[in-house]
């Protein structure tokens with residue numbers, strides 16, 4: 001009986017806590033309201049199942065408690081009950097997964113005119129790269145990576161020479177413009193997460209993952225790494241500053257191009273070759 005009362009109290013306290021607690025999503029700063037809706041659908045379904053299962057257990061404990069003279073009946077199988085439970089579970093799982101797949105396909109198919117920015121992660125810092133005037137990112141390869149060349153760009157690739165390198169954990173983005181984030185890792189799994197943007201994704205070594213978003217309000221938002229990536233994981237942070245387009249372009253102009261970061265001798269040799 002004590003167990004049944006404890007279960008009922010846990011259910012009541014959990015539901016109350018959900019409705020009266022001050023903690024909820026931080027105000028959104030991107031176009032991804034759909035992700036909030038998806039989380040709500042999951043919360044409602046799992047919440048209903050949590051309440052129903054625990055109340056059912058409490059009811060069964062009380063209803064079938066030990067009484068002198070009563071004996072349990074052995075009933076190992078019940079096709080009717082099993083098919084019913086299977087059907088209900090199937091509907092619940094489909095209702096939780098289907099909206100996620102729909103939103104995911106939206107999230108990785110960016111509008112054609114989206115601005116491109118590469119996010120480069122490593123233990124335990126963030127860097128960023130914009131494609132420059134030609135609109136194309138240059139080729140990178142681990143062969144070209146070193147302490148001074150964290151991006152690993154090929155100095156012979158003409159598309160890479162005007163790439164704008166942001167060697168700092170602070171990324172600026174223009175307000176109201178769709179932006180595609182190309183995610184690349186130098187070492188282990190990381191995850192680019194700005195809570196106010198909702199959308200987040202892993203950086204997987206050896207491949208480039210991507211998603212897009214449109215910032216919908218100005219401000220300074222914290223970037224967190226949301227994948228346990230080693231001893232300094234907690235400190236792998238940065239900031240996204242969302243500002244109007246003029247301020248964004250002003251900031252971008254202060255960042256060096258790849259060509260400008262090359263030693264003078266390499267730059268001279270390359271311009272001779274061209």
Ligand SMILES: [Cu+2]
Nearest residue numbers: 190225229236
């Ligand atoms: Cu990380």
